[in-house]
Amino acid sequence: MIKDYFSLASNNLKKRGLRSWLTLLGILIGVAAVVSLISLGNGLKDAVNSQFNVGSTQVLTVQAGGLNNLGPPGSGAVNPLLQSDTDAIGRLGGVEVAISRDVRGLKIDFNKKAVFTYGISIPDNQREANYVYQFADVKTISGKLIGQGDRSSVVLGNNFIDGTKNGFDKDIKVGDILVINGKNFKVQGILEKKGSFIYDNAIYMNEVDMKNLLGYGNVVDEIAVKVTDKSLINQTATEIEKLMRQRRNVKVGEEDFTVSTPAALLSTVNSVINGVQVFIIIIASISILVGAIGISNTMTTSVLERKREIGIMKAIGARNEQIFYQFLIESGLLGLAGGIIGILLGSGLGYLGTFVLNTFLGASTQPQINFLLLFSVATGSFLIGVISGLVPAIHASRESPVEDIRG
Amino acid sequence: MTTIIELRDVWKIYNEGEENQVIALNNINLHVKKGDFIAIMGPSGSGKSTAMNLVGSLDIPTRGKIFLDQHNISHLSESDLAQVRGRRIGFIFQQFNLIPNLTAKENVMLPMMFQGVDEIKREQKAETLLKMIELGNRMDHYPSELSGGQQQRVAIARALANDPEVILADEPTGNLDTHTGQIVMKFLNELNDKGKTIIIVTHDPNLATEHAKKIYWIKDGQIEKVTEKLKGKWKTLKK
Numbered sequence: 001m002i003k004d005y006f007s008l009a010s011n012n013l014k015k016r017g018l019r020s021w022l023t024l025l026g027i028l029i030g031v032a033a034v035v036s037l038i039s040l041g042n043g044l045k046d047a048v049n050s051q052f053n054v055g056s057t058q059v060l061t062v063q064a065g066g067l068n069n070l071g072p073p074g075s076g077a078v079n080p081l082l083q084s085d086t087d088a089i090g091r092l093g094g095v096e097v098a099i100s101r102d103v104r105g106l107k108i109d110f111n112k113k114a115v116f117t118y119g120i121s122i123p124d125n126q127r128e129a130n131y132v133y134q135f136a137d138v139k140t141i142s143g144k145l146i147g148q149g150d151r152s153s154v155v156l157g158n159n160f161i162d163g164t165k166n167g168f169d170k171d172i173k174v175g176d177i178l179v180i181n182g183k184n185f186k187v188q189g190i191l192e193k194k195g196s197f198i199y200d201n202a203i204y205m206n207e208v209d210m211k212n213l214l215g216y217g218n219v220v221d222e223i224a225v226k227v228t229d230k231s232l233i234n235q236t237a238t239e240i241e242k243l244m245r246q247r248r249n250v251k252v253g254e255e256d257f258t259v260s261t262p263a264a265l266l267s268t269v270n271s272v273i274n275g276v277q278v279f280i281i282i283i284a285s286i287s288i289l290v291g292a293i294g295i296s297n298t299m300t301t302s303v304l305e306r307k308r309e310i311g312i313m314k315a316i317g318a319r320n321e322q323i324f325y326q327f328l329i330e331s332g333l334l335g336l337a338g339g340i341i342g343i344l345l346g347s348g349l350g351y352l353g354t355f356v357l358n359t360f361l362g363a364s365t366q367p368q369i370n371f372l373l374l375f376s377v378a379t380g381s382f383l384i385g386v387i388s389g390l391v392p393a394i395h396a397s398r399e400s401p402v403e404d405i406r407g
Numbered sequence: 408m409t410t411i412i413e414l415r416d417v418w419k420i421y422n423e424g425e426e427n428q429v430i431a432l433n434n435i436n437l438h439v440k441k442g443d444f445i446a447i448m449g450p451s452g453s454g455k456s457t458a459m460n461l462v463g464s465l466d467i468p469t470r471g472k473i474f475l476d477q478h479n480i481s482h483l484s485e486s487d488l489a490q491v492r493g494r495r496i497g498f499i500f501q502q503f504n505l506i507p508n509l510t511a512k513e514n515v516m517l518p519m520m521f522q523g524v525d526e527i528k529r530e531q532k533a534e535t536l537l538k539m540i541e542l543g544n545r546m547d548h549y550p551s552e553l554s555g556g557q558q559q560r561v562a563i564a565r566a567l568a569n570d571p572e573v574i575l576a577d578e579p580t581g582n583l584d585t586h587t588g589q590i591v592m593k594f595l596n597e598l599n600d601k602g603k604t605i606i607i608v609t610h611d612p613n614l615a616t617e618h619a620k621k622i623y624w625i626k627d628g629q630i631e632k633v634t635e636k637l638k639g640k641w642k643t644l645k646k
Contacts, residue, residue: 001520001523004520011508015507308504312506313517314489315492315498316493316497316517316518316521316568317493317518319486319490319521320485320486321486400466400485402460402465
C-alpha cells in the first residue's frame with residue numbers, strides 16, 4: 001500500500017512537472033549550500049591551517065608593525081625588528097631558542113624566463129637551522145637542506161620541479177643553476193610536497209646570502225620563538241611583549257608589534273571561517289524555510305485544484321487516511337527530491353571547491369562526504385516536505401465527496 | 408428477493424434551523440432489492456441527486472435510517488462509509504470522473520488499491536474488465552486520449568473493480584451521444600442480466616422507462632410515485 005502511495009504521488013508530481021521543479025528549488029538551494037559547506041567546511045579549515053603552518057604548538061611569532069605572518073612580512077614595518085631583539089628574546093627564561101626569520105621577494109631567471117617568488121632565510125648556524133626545519137616540518141626529496149656555511153646554493157619548494165607549472169617551461173632538478181637577483185645559485189635540494197602554497201613555492205637560502213643579495217642589514221622580518229615547554233607559551237608571550245615594549249619604548253595598548261601564539265592564530269583563522277559558515281547556514285536555513293513554505297503553498301493549491309479528484313477517490317472507496325497519506329507522501333517527495341538534487345549539487349560544489357583549494361592554494365585537502373550525514377539530510381528533506389504538507393493533507397482528507405464530485 | 412438498500416423515513420435538510428434552510432429530501436422511503444434495475448427519476452432540483460448520495464452512502468441523512476444489507480449505516484464515519492461503498496457499490500458518473508493522471512488500467516486498479524488488493528491481482532482484474540468492455544487495446548491510454556464513450560466504459564470497468572453488488576449510475580448517458588449512450592446502457596443491462604443491482608439517476612423519462620424495471624419519481628424532495636414494469640406494462644405501485 002505504501003508503495004502505491006509513492007507511485008501515485010510521484011505520478012502526480014511528474015504530471016505537474018514545472019510547478020514541482022519550481023517548488024523544490026528552495027529546499028534544493030538550502031540543502032546544496034549545507035552539503036557543500038559541510039563537505040568543504042573542515043577541508044577548508046584544514047587547508048587554511050596547513051597554509052599557515054599553525055601545527056607547531058610550541059612556537060611563538062614576533063612581528064613588527066602590527067603585521068602578521070599571513071603574507072611576506074617585515075619590509076613594510078615602520079619600526080622594524082632588529083637582530084638585537086632576537087638576541088634579547090633568546091635570553092628570556094622559558095625560551096629555548098629565538099631565531100630571526102626573513103621572508104623576501106626574489107626574482108629568478110632560468111631557461112630564459114623570469115619568475116617572482118619569495119625566499120625564506122635559513123640561519124647560518126646549524127642548531128638554529130635545524131630548529132627552522134623542525135618548525136616547518138620540511139624534508140628534501142632530493143639533494144640536501146641548506147646548512148651552516150652553505151653559500152650560493154638554494155633549496156626549492158616542491159612546486160618548482162614541474163616545468164609545466166613552475167613558470168620556466170622546464171623541469172628543475174638538483175644541480176641546476178638559477179640566476180637569483182642577478183647572482184648564480186646552485187639548486188642543492190628540493191623539498192617534499194607540503195600542500196601549502198607558502199612552503200611549496202618558496203626558495204630557501206642561507207641568511208648570509210640573502211642579506212648580501214638584498215642588503216637589508218640587521219633588520220629582521222619575524223622572530224620565531226620556541227618555548228621550553230608548551231605550558232609556558234602564554235606566560236612567555238606576555239614576557240616577550242613586556243620586553244619588546246621596553247625596547248621599543250611603547251606603552252601598553254600602543255604596541256607596534258605583535259606576539260602571536262599558535263592558538264591565537266588558529267582561533268583567528270577559524271573564527272573567520274566559522275563566521276562564513278554561520279552566514280551560509282543562516283542563508284541556507286532561510287532558503288529551506290522559504291522552500292517549506294513553497295511546498296505548503298503548492299500542496300494547498302493542489303488540494304484546491306484536485307477537490308474533484310479527491311471526491312472521486314473517496315466515492316470509489318478511499319478512506320480519509322488514505323487521501324491524507326497520499327498528499328502527505330506527495331509533499332514529502334517534493335522535499336526529498338529537492339534534498340537529493342541538493343545533495344548531488346552540494347557534493348559537486350564540495351568537490352569543485354576542494355579542486356579550487358588544491359589547485360590555486362596548493363593545498364591537498366579531500367572533500368568530506370559523510371554518507372550517514374547525507375542520508376540524514378535526505379531524510380530531513382523528506383520530513384520538511386511532510387511537515388509542510390501536513391495542513392494541506394488534513395484539508396484534503398476532510399473534503400466531502402458529495403460537494404466535490406459534481407464539481 | 409432480499410433487500411440490499413433501504414431508505415427508511417429519510418430526511419436530508421441543509422442548514423437546518425437557519426434562515427436558508429433547504430429540505431432536499433422529505434421523508435423518503437425507498438427499497439432496492441438484489442438484482443433490481445431501478446431508476447430514480449426527477450427534474451433538476453427535485454432532490455434526486457441527494458437521494459443518490461444517500462443511496463450510494465456518499466452522505467448520511469439528517470433524519471431517518473439507511474440500511475445496507477440490514478445494517479444501519481446512517482451514523483457511520485466518513486472513512487467507514489468509504490470502505491462500505493468501496494466494497495459494495497460501484498459508481499458511474501455523468502462526467503465520467505476518471506483520474507486524468509492515470510491510464511485506463513490504473514484508473515480501474517484504483518478502487519482495488521483502496522481495498523488493499525495486491526498489485527498483481529489488481530492488474531489482472533483490471534485487464535479482464537477492460538477486455539470485457541472491449542477496451543483491451545486502450546489500457547495504457549490516458550483519459551484525455553479516449554472518447555467520451557470509451558471513458559464511460561472505463562468508468563464502468565472501474566465501478567466493477569471490487570465486484571460490488573450494486574452499480575449506481577448518475578446520468579450515465581448525459582454526456583454521450585445517443586448511439587454511445589445506447590452502448591453504455593447495453594453494458595448496464597448485461598450486468599443486470601448477470602445479477603448486478605443497477606440504480607440509475609436520470610431526468611430522462613425515456614431512458615428510465617426503456618431500461619429500468621422500477622422507477623422512483625421524485626419531485627420537490629418527495630416521492631411522487633413509484634412505478635414498476637410487470638409483464639411489460641408499467642404499473643403504479645404508490646402515489
